[in-house]
Each structure stands twice: as C-alpha cells, then as structure tokens.
Amino acid sequence: xxxxxxxxxxxxxxxxxxxxxxxxxxxxxxxxxxxxxxxxxxxxxxxxxxxxxxxxxxxxxxxxxxxxxxxxxxxxxxxxxxxxxxxxxxxxxxxxxxxxxxxxxxxxxxxxxxxxxxxxxxxxxxxxxxxxxxxxxxxxxxxxxxxxxxxxxxxxxxxxxxxxxxxxxxxxxxxxxxxxxxxxxxxxxxxxxxxxxxxxxxxxxx
Amino acid sequence: xxxxxxxxxxxxxxxxxxxxxxxxxxxxxxxxxxxxxxxxxxxxxxxxxxxxxxxxxxxxxxxxxxxxxxxxxxxxxxxxxxxxxxxxxxxxxxxxxxxxxxxxxxxxxxxxxxxxxxxxxxxxxxxxxxxxxxxxxxxxxxxxxxxxxxxxxxxxxxxxxxxxxxxxxxxxxxxxxxxxxxxxxxxxxxxxxxxxxxxxxxxxxxxxxxxxxxxxxxxxxxxxxxxxxxxxxxxxxxxxxxxxxxxxxxxxxxxxxxxx
Numbered sequence: 001x002x003x004x005x006x007x008x009x010x011x012x013x014x015x016x017x018x019x020x021x022x023x024x025x026x027x028x029x030x031x032x033x034x035x036x037x038x039x040x041x042x043x044x045x046x047x048x049x050x051x052x053x054x055x056x057x058x059x060x061x062x063x064x065x066x067x068x069x070x071x072x073x074x075x076x077x078x079x080x081x082x083x084x085x086x087x088x089x090x091x092x093x094x095x096x097x098x099x100x101x102x103x104x105x106x107x108x109x110x111x112x113x114x115x116x117x118x119x120x121x122x123x124x125x126x127x128x129x130x131x132x133x134x135x136x137x138x139x140x141x142x143x144x145x146x147x148x149x150x151x152x153x154x155x156x157x158x159x160x161x162x163x164x165x166x167x168x169x170x171x172x173x174x175x176x177x178x179x180x181x182x183x184x185x186x187x188x189x190x191x192x193x194x195x196x197x198x199x200x201x202x203x204x205x206x
Numbered sequence: 207x208x209x210x211x212x213x214x215x216x217x218x219x220x221x222x223x224x225x226x227x228x229x230x231x232x233x234x235x236x237x238x239x240x241x242x243x244x245x246x247x248x249x250x251x252x253x254x255x256x257x258x259x260x261x262x263x264x265x266x267x268x269x270x271x272x273x274x275x276x277x278x279x280x281x282x283x284x285x286x287x288x289x290x291x292x293x294x295x296x297x298x299x300x301x302x303x304x305x306x307x308x309x310x311x312x313x314x315x316x317x318x319x320x321x322x323x324x325x326x327x328x329x330x331x332x333x334x335x336x337x338x339x340x341x342x343x344x345x346x347x348x349x350x351x352x353x354x355x356x357x358x359x360x361x362x363x364x365x366x367x368x369x370x371x372x373x374x375x376x377x378x379x380x381x382x383x384x385x386x387x388x389x390x391x392x393x394x395x396x397x398x399x400x401x402x403x404x405x406x407x408x409x410x411x412x413x414x415x416x417x418x419x420x421x422x423x424x425x426x427x428x429x430x431x432x433x434x435x436x437x438x439x440x441x442x443x444x445x446x447x448x449x450x451x452x453x454x455x456x457x458x459x460x461x462x463x464x465x466x
Contacts, residue, residue: 011460019427023434049416134458140437142424157460160423162441163453164434171458181441188434 010127011088011157014041014082014150016121017114017139018049020161025050025064030071032165033076035172041080043121044087045114049074082124086117109203115147122151129155138164178206231292352377422446 013036015021021042024030033040043140073080093108100106125135134155139145148158159167163179169177351368354376358365365386368374373387387395389407396403423446425433440446 012459017427019425019430019434019437036457103426134460140425140433141427142421143426145421145424157456158439159453160425162423162437162450163457165441166450167454167457170454171462181438185438185442187436188431188438201383 007110009035011134011136012125013039014043014121014135014137015046016118016137017144018046019140020138020164021046021050023161023184023188025068027183028064028067029177030068032174032177034075034169035168035174039078039080041082042119043082044084045090045117046080046179047081048087048091057197063091078166082121084115084120084124086120088130113199114141115143116149118144119151122148122154122156125154172191351375352382354378355383422449 015033020033021030024032051065051072053065054147055069090108090110090113097106097108099104122135129135130156134157137156137158138161139148139158140160145158146158148156152189165180168180170173223364275347280288353361353368355376355378358376365374365376368386373385373391375382376384376386392407393403394406424435427433441450
C-alpha cells in the first residue's frame with residue numbers, strides 16, 4: 001500500500017466509502033467532490049467498486065457507470081489512489097476463483113473488508129502527512145465510522161455525505177446542492193432491486 | 207533552651223520498622239499514637255542504608271516532652287562505627303528548628319547537611335514536624351544529591367535516576383537553581399500542601415472503552431439501497447439537521463479560511 005508524499009498542509013480529503021460517489025454519480029454531480037480542495041484521495045477498494053462492471057444485470061449502477069468511469073478518467077490527475085494490502089489479497093483470491101471456474105459457492109468472502117482496509121489505508125499515511133495536517137474522511141457506514149474513530153494516533157475527522165452536501169450548500173457556494181437529496185431520492189426510488197452478488201458488500205450502495 | 211544532654215542519646219528505631227518504612231514509604235507501626243511507637247531512643251541505621259540514596263524517612267523521637275520547644279540542635283556530625291552508622295540527634299546538628307511551632311503540630315521544612323563518610327557530600331533534606339501529644343519529633347530524611355547545570359546536559363540519565371529516589375538540586379554557578387523530583391514526590395508535596403495536583407502530573411487513568419454515543423449520522427450499509435434511501439429521507443425530513451449543520455461548519459473550517 002502506498003500513499004504519495006504530501007507536501008502541502010492542506011487537509012487530505014479521503015473517500016473511503018463508495019456511497020458518496022455512487023450517490024453523486026446518480027445525479028451527475030461528481031465534480032462536487034473536488035470543490036473542497038481540488039484533489040481527492042480514494043482507496044483502491046472504493047475505486048474498484050465504483051468502476052467495475054456490476055455482476056448482476058439488475059444493478060442500477062449500470063445506468064451511470066460510464067459517467068463514473070469517464071469522470072474518474074478525466075480527473076485522474078486530481079484523484080490519488082491509495083493502495084491497500086486488503087484489496088490486493090482480495091483481488092488475488094477473486095482472480096484465482098475466476099480461474100477455477102467462478103463457482104458461486106466458493107466465491108471469496110468480501111465481508112468487512114472495507115473496515116479491514118481502514119487501518120492499512122491510514123497507516124499508509126503515517127510519516128507522509130504533515131504534523132498538523134488532517135485527513136478528512138468521507139464515510140457513511142456506521143461500522144466504518146466507528147473503526148475510523150478508533151484511530152487515535154492520526155489526525156482524522158470523519159464526515160458523512162449529508163454533512164458534505166450541507167457544507168457544499170452553506171460554505172462552498174453550491175446552491176443547487178440544496179436539492180441534491182430530493183434528486184438522489186428520486187433516482188434511487190425508481191431503481192431496480194439491489195445486487196445480491198456484489199463482492200464488496202461493505203462498500204456497495206447500489 | 208534544653209541541650210542535647212537532656213535528650214536520649216540513642217533512641218532505637220527498630221530496624222524492621224525502618225525497613226517497613228522504606229518498603230512502604232509510609233511508616234505505620236504501633237504505639238500509643240496508633241501511628242508511631244513511643245521509642246525511647248533515636249534511630250540506628252545500618253551504614254549501607256544511611257549511604258544509600260533510597261532512604262526515604264528517618265524518624266526521630268524525643269521522649270522528653272518539654273524539651274522539644276527548645277531543642278535547638280547544634281553542631282555534631284554523624285558517628286560511624288564499623289559497618290553501622292549511628293545517626294543520632296547530633297547528626298542533624300546543623301538543623302535549625304527555630305521554625306517549628308510547638309505544640310501546633312505544624313509541618314515545617316528544614317534543610318541540613320550530614321557529613322557521612324560514605325557520602326561526604328550528601329545533603330539531607332529534612333522535613334520535621336512536632337506533635338505535642340506524643341512529644342515526638344519526626345524527621346523526614348531524604349538524601350539529596352546535587353548536580354551542576356553542566357551535569358544536567360551530560361548526565362541527564364543519572365540525574366533522572368537520582369531524582370526518582372529523592373529530589374535533586376541543580377546548581378548554576380554554585381547556587382541552587384532548580385529542584386528535579388519524581389512525579390510521585392511532586393504529587394506528595396502538592397497533596398500535603400493541600401494544593402491541586404496538575405493534570406499533567408496525575409496518574410494516567412486506564413483507558414476504558416465504553417459504548418460510544420450513538421452515531422446519528424452513520425448508516426448501516428449492509429443493505430446499501432436501504433441505507434441510501436434512509437439517508438435521503440432523513441436529509442429531506444431534516445432529521446438531525448442541527449447536527450449536520452454543526453458538522454458542516456466543522457467540515458468547512460478544514461478547507462475554508464474564516465469559515466464560521
């Protein structure tokens with residue numbers, strides 16, 4: 001796992017949960033993620049989850065997957081990927097599983113890998129962040145937030161998507177963010193059933 | 207004024223009591239007081255104990271009830287006999303007890319020097335107090351080492367080890383400037399003085415991780431669609447909106463200079 005050395009004292013805006021990306025993708029507003037500081041950090045697990053092909057045809061992410069991919073490609077110099085051993089291990093297991101015929105009964109378990117990668121992700125920042133630099137984490141999952149709050153030896157501040165959108169509206173001049181939740185609800189409520197085969201159960205949103 | 211001749215010359219402080227004192231820091235033995243025994247002598251300490259820096263307390267007893275007020279002790283140095291050092295009242299001869307108030311049991315601090323053969327430069331820091339009821343003079347003795355400010359740079363480890371045993375004086379140009387002491391000793395002095403022990407010097411409390419307060423803005427994502435719906439409905443319905451606003455202000459402070 002690696003994280004690029006940070007030279008600025010600006011906070012690091014780290015996306016450790018797929019839900020904000022999926023929700024903003026659904027309403028075509030991923031650019032909002034760059035509003036706070038122009039650069040975001042994203043774990044390899046989140047990046048993989050939001051860009052991979054859904055294994056189920058019913059997965060609603062298909063409708064905005066191309067937008068998500070193209071946005072990430074277009075902003076690849078503004079998105080820093082944080083690699084974790086957890087993801088590498090899982091990917092190896094998944095590749096081996098596919099090579100052996102992809103028997104659904106023996107599919108690698110991805111439960112709780114999101115939380116498991118938290119420690120590795122944050123450890124990768126040790127020694128690379130400035131002493132007074134803070135890592136701002138976007139995380140909605142309750143268990144993930146709990147795990148993050150247990151990391152007491154690194155400057156962390158944890159926020160959810162609700163807080164992020166509220167801040168966009170009240171502090172970053174994104175007036176239309178006021179209507180973001182209604183738009184998200186409209187999109188989600190119209191969607192098909194969720195995908196039961198998602199290998200990233202911890203991360204997945206839709 | 208009553209001279210030394212009216213005081214018992216060799217009040218025995220039994221060795222086991224002394225060892226108990228050393229081990230427990232606080233001596234608790236029998237006697238009419240319930241705390242200190244009515245010794246009819248003065249402490250007799252093994253030489254190796256006298257010479258060691260870990261002597262914490264030396265208890266001296268003055269049985270002559272009326273002598274304490276005027277017990278201005280002068281001049282005699284320590285007596286060494288073979289392997290044992292007999293510390294008598296004479297050993298603390300340079301101590302000025304004028305500050306003691308009798309019979310109010312008031313604690314006073316005194317400083318004196320005992321010239322022992324093992325550690326000729328050892329100074330003793332004496333804390334004495336007087337009790338009228340028991341006619342006991344209790345002296346707290348700690349060997350107090352002295353280091354120069356140069357030593358402070360070159361022997362910081364040794365100074366810390368010495369300070370763990372007893373307060374250490376740091377001198378500058380021959381004058382005492384700073385006292386270094388263990389946190390335990392600092393706490394004890396603060397407590398005895400009736401002053402609050404600063405938080406930095408308090409013993410660290412064990413970390414007990416209890417249940418965290420409910421995370422009102424976290425969502426159970428085991429069912430991701432349900433989580434998003436729940437989140438969106440909460441946002442539209444203004445559930446916990448005050449908390450969201452507070453967090454939004456905090457979020458903005460990280461990125462926007464002057465954010466409220």
